[in-house]
Amino acid sequence: MRRVKAVLKAEDMPNRWYNILPDLPETLPLPLDPETNKPINPAKLERIFAKGLVRQEVSDKRYVKIPEEVLEKYVKVGRPTPLFRATHLEKALKTPARIYFKYEGETITGSHKINTALAQVYYNKLEGIERVVTETGAGQWGTALSLAGALFDLKVRVYMARASYQQKPYRKVLMQVYGAEVYPSPSDRTKVGRYFLSQDPNHPGGLGIAISEAIEDVLTDEKARYSLGSVLNHVLMHQTIIGEEAKLQMEILGEEADIIVGCVGGGSNFAGIAYPFIRDAIKGRKEIKFYAIEPKAAPSMTKGIYTYDYGDSGRLTPLIKMHTLGHIYNVPPIHAGGLRYHGVAPTLSVLINNNIVSPKAYHQTEIFEAAMLFARTEGIVPAPESAHAVKGVIDLALKAKEKGEEKVILFNLSGHGLLDLKGYEDYLDGKIQDYEPKEIPILKSY
Numbered sequence: 143m144r145r146v147k148a149v150l151k152a153e154d155m156p157n158r159w160y161n162i163l164p165d166l167p168e169t170l171p172l173p174l175d176p177e178t179n180k181p182i183n184p185a186k187l188e189r190i191f192a193k194g195l196v197r198q199e200v201s202d203k204r205y206v207k208i209p210e211e212v213l214e215k216y217v218k219v220g221r222p223t224p225l226f227r228a229t230h231l232e233k234a235l236k237t238p239a240r241i242y243f244k245y246e247g248e249t250i251t252g253s254h255k256i257n258t259a260l261a262q263v264y265y266n267k268l269e270g271i272e273r274v275v276t277e278t279g280a281g282q283w284g285t286a287l288s289l290a291g292a293l294f295d296l297k298v299r300v301y302m303a304r305a306s307y308q309q310k311p312y313r314k315v316l317m318q319v320y321g322a323e324v325y326p327s328p329s330d331r332t333k334v335g336r337y338f339l340s341q342d343p344n345h346p347g348g349l350g351i352a353i354s355e356a357i358e359d360v361l362t363d364e365k366a367r368y369s370l371g372s373v374l375n376h377v378l379m380h381q382t383i384i385g386e387e388a389k390l391q392m393e394i395l396g397e398e399a400d401i402i403v404g405c406v407g408g409g410s411n412f413a414g415i416a417y418p419f420i421r422d423a424i425k426g427r428k429e430i431k432f433y434a435i436e437p438k439a440a441p442s443m444t445k446g447i448y449t450y451d452y453g454d455s456g457r458l459t460p461l462i463k464m465h466t467l468g469h470i471y472n473v474p475p476i477h478a479g480g481l482r483y484h485g486v487a488p489t490l491s492v493l494i495n496n497n498i499v500s501p502k503a504y505h506q507t508e509i510f511e512a513a514m515l516f517a518r519t520e521g522i523v524p525a526p527e528s529a530h531a532v533k534g535v536i537d538l539a540l541k542a543k544e545k546g547e548e549k550v551i552l553f554n555l556s557g558h559g560l561l562d563l564k565g566y567e568d569y570l571d572g573k574i575q576d577y578e579p580k581e582i583p584i585l586k587s588y
């Protein structure tokens with residue numbers, strides 16, 4: 143039998159996260175305090191995030207040991223996840239390339255987000271914090287944090303973009319099943335929320351507004367801290383468990399990746415699969431090409447400007463240097479809700495500037511076409527976000543066919559799409575629309 147799957151035993155799961163900061167080709171620009179335009183005082187960050195997470199955010203240590211309690215919960219929620227070979231997709235494409243994918247959809251909340259949710263809740267609990275507050279778009283992140291809260295017995299409050307709250311009720315229900323409080327955003331609970339509601343009582347909301355509401359909420363409660371599902375260094379670091387596992391699994395299969403692909407919203411699942419391999423590539427051990435795939439509707443990597451910008455619409459976050467479309471950019475309502483963000487992780491921005499990672503963008507129609515082919519060959523219905531990686535891989539495999547090259551391609555299938563069937567229904571009914579910004583909102587210089 144050909145080997146089409148590699149699994150690891152719980153005991154063989156890697157027990158450390160990889161921090162890319164000391165290996166970056168240049169030092170990362172520090173976050174700025176918008177009041178002074180000077181590097182922000184970590185004490186100010188500690189009012190927003192748990193201390194342990196702020197420490198990880200600026201750590202120069204290459205490896206961080208995963209706490210025992212977190213390792214145990216990783217196993218409970220489905221880690222290590224399997225790595226598969228997509229033999230049926232290879233056959234359909236008639237490509238000489240061998241395609242492998244790490245499948246994060248097998249975790250019990252259905253995506254990679256649980257990897258950082260458990261870590262973040264753990265550090266908050268350790269410090270005596272009583273509640274974590276967050277935002278969610280389509281609901282993947284909110285669901286993961288709600289489960290992590292349930293497993294560590296910590297309260298969770300979620301501001302969910304109103305459009306998703308109304309159109310995609312099932313993830314909201316799941317969060318409530320796990321015991322979280324969920325509010326549609328903009329809400330009348332915060333100043334920011336009331337401001338946007340006064341503009342439009344049926345405001346559809348968005349990630350940028352929901353982040354502002356969550357932070358404002360935290361600032362009124364000494365025992366609460368904010369939790370973010372992507373973009374920041376510590377979040378990306380927690381996701382490297384994906385790539386560390388994948389390295390061991392590729393070894394079991396006797397394969398070495400030539401190409402690594404992931405989709406990008408804020409950059410956390412891409413970093414998860416890619417950064418442990420980039421570590422080796424930077425040290426010159428192996429030549430690997432890295433592709434980061436985003437939607438043309440939110441093209442922060444391919445069309446954004448590299449500059450300091452806010453992480454939220456209400457301008458409550460520190461300024462971070464990243465590829466951004468501007469915090470006032472209104473991301474069109476594509477089905478890949480998890481990719482509807484105006485910026486991208488600072489570390490990923492640096493890797494793009496140094497030509498270590500190549501970004502690519504696709505339209506929604508081609509994304510769903512690729513997702514359909516994947517579902518009909520491999521059986522897994524990808525999340526619309528993950529389908530961006532699938533599309534990138536299909537193009538690369540077809541290019542390998544053109545050139546007659548036996549490339550080994552590895553990608554991260556960040557989640558399943560079984561709660562995103564509305565998008566598939568719209569695709570089947572021919573109702574999918576493509577969006578592209580005519581212009582990028584002009585950024586003020588900060």
Ligand SMILES: *Cc1c(COP(=O)(O)O)cnc(C)c1O
Binds near residue numbers: 253405407412525558
């Ligand atoms: C949230 C999400 C993403 C995008 O976020 P990243 O931080 O870029 O990984 C991608 N895929 C799935 C399934 C998601 O839930």
